[in-house]
Amino acid sequence: MKRGTTDDGPGPSASPPAAPHPGGATLDDVAALAGVARSTASRAINGSHEVSEKARAAVQRAVAELGYVPNHAARALVTSRTDAIALIVPETETRLFSEPYFSDVISGVSMEVAAADMQLLLILVRNEGERRRLTAYLRSHRVDGVILVSVHRDDPLPTLLEELGIPTVLAGRRGENESLSYVAGDNHGGARTAVQHLIGAGRTRIATIAGPLDMEVARTRLAGYRDALVRAGQAPTDDLVQVSDFTEEGGRTAMHALLQRSPDVDAVFCASDVMAAGALQALRSAERRVPEDVALVGFDDSIIARHTTPALTSVRQPVEEIGRAIARLLLDQVAEPKRPRRQLILPTELVVRQSAPGHGTSAAKS
């Protein structure tokens, strides 16, 4: 609809300003009914303590009676706060968004944001066009804060946000020296525990399928894998490391490569369940039994981990809690912009299933 290109009203009638109920009563109505000035009503509603009990009560009564709801736009205009938080999800790769990881993070974020009476804006970025639009959008300061999930090492967005001075919290960090606030699961510890579990089960040729190394999660999980081996006195070798891309197809290909290169592999730690599912297919087609011949551990404890056969042992992150923590950090930062950045690592947990059972349960290898 082209803005009322002039002639939608023939005469003095149809006056848009006097719409029936463009949102209901105004603060003036409340003030009038309560018998106070608008400014007093405003103070009463916003909880200024320089209002007498009597006035406050009168205002509250009037608010209730009129069903008054403040006009958000008017308030935003004068306070230059929007009470909105943007959640930005890049949706380049494989429908990342459908991973429980994202939905649970979002769920956690949503809880806290709603509790703070703020709005949550969901922004999916799929391509360059949307990316440009997003940049313009952020420059227009239409949100009080931003949450960024799935950041790549060279993503320009965090830097932009930093320049614009918009409070930002990342789900996961870009690198080891992250300057912004972030919350992440303990990827290093989680990976290490997973590999230690394999070592404890007697596996000796433990490979890993890593994620793309331009993502810090992938690097950290790989580091955790190496750490576990080193601690167990095993020197990690590069031919047991296969870098992939977090997709199922990538997991399959990587597993084939590993089998080719090191046929004696007896365990694989995959940096994601999706890749583990791919690896499982490759192992099946190579006629290796899981877990008897090769034990398999995934990461994320996503929905597919429970549905493969055998079900996947996997590292679970406290995803909803991560979401909540992100929101809390951000809300604090919005309320108090000069507050120093904060970074949080939350513990993970190994969920043991059939693809890599514990001590003794597995094949009597070694």
Place this chain on the structure above:
Amino acid sequence: MKRGTTDDGPGPSASPPAAPHPGGATLDDVAALAGVARSTASRAINGSHEVSEKARAAVQRAVAELGYVPNHAARALVTSRTDAIALIVPETETRLFSEPYFSDVISGVSMEVAAADMQLLLILVRNEGERRRLTAYLRSHRVDGVILVSVHRDDPLPTLLEELGIPTVLAGRRGENESLSYVAGDNHGGARTAVQHLIGAGRTRIATIAGPLDMEVARTRLAGYRDALVRAGQAPTDDLVQVSDFTEEGGRTAMHALLQRSPDVDAVFCASDVMAAGALQALRSAERRVPEDVALVGFDDSIIARHTTPALTSVRQPVEEIGRAIARLLLDQVAEPKRPRRQLILPTELVVRQSAPGHGTSAAKS
């Protein structure tokens, strides 16, 4: 902090009103730089055609030079449009949100909403408290339109929205006589096709595990199942129908019940993949082979359909397209509120996998 009221001109004060960039240049700045009045600048920017080419060009140059971005709140205040669409997702049951169904619908919605330069608000509703908050929120008219996914038959929300006169589109309908606009997959046709596939493969004792009957999707899929049987000249019997709840555990229980009641069942049409996954477990523990003894079909073609063993034959809905259609319907309705409601049913597609292969491929039953 003293507020430098108005006179930040000559004074050395550098007062807050002249904040660094509370959002950048204003329309007045643009007008001044372009050498026109504010109203002209406004018209130029909003594409009124009553502006001379010369003025328009000057304004555009000024906008570019200043990096001007309209203040949304100010615009919203005067137009009483928010340019925001709320997407409301009840998150009662099992992390529904993580189903690809939701994420793909959201993805489609997001594309269209972004293209229209509107904002997408995500509102998750988990409990009564959040529900009340939502009601208050909707009453405050802070969104131009609402998208409701996963509606139950007796959900009070659609009615509320109808009363408030807020443009609304549902993903799926509440019942057969839905008064609001909606977009849905062809549940009836999809179910019928699935069952016809089973019939075509020679199955004769085809059961169904239905969803909760207070959801129209569940009813419609059940109706499609019955329709297929009737068309094939088989009278649908109630002991082959087991109502469940769309959860995995529910699917397991339902399958057990069916096996108990009708041990000769040779195929099951499940109203969701999640329930099919549960049914699969029940069949396995009852030592029925899938598909040789019992063929299994799911619905949704969700991520788990590809990861069970055997992989599930399932009915795929054009989910992203549904999302896009929803958004388009809604945006139309926002632009033109008196436009009649519209309802759209989009076709589904049967994806055949091992759990219910086609003719001849399956066991030589019958």
Place this chain on the structure above:
DNA sequence: GCTGGTTCTGGAAGCGCTCCCATAGATTTC
């Protein structure tokens, strides 16, 4: 009873924008 504080309150000034209205030019018509 008057002064010197405290509270509390009402008036008023905008926040940045859209859109109505009146006016100044430009163009046409007779």
Place this chain on the structure above:
DNA sequence: GAAATCTATGGGAGCGCTTCCAGAACCAGC
């Protein structure tokens, strides 16, 4: 060539709210 008709423009009035400021009302204290 003057009147009539358009068109583009500038002025200005708000949209509903917060917040500054000055003044009213109140309480002590001398």
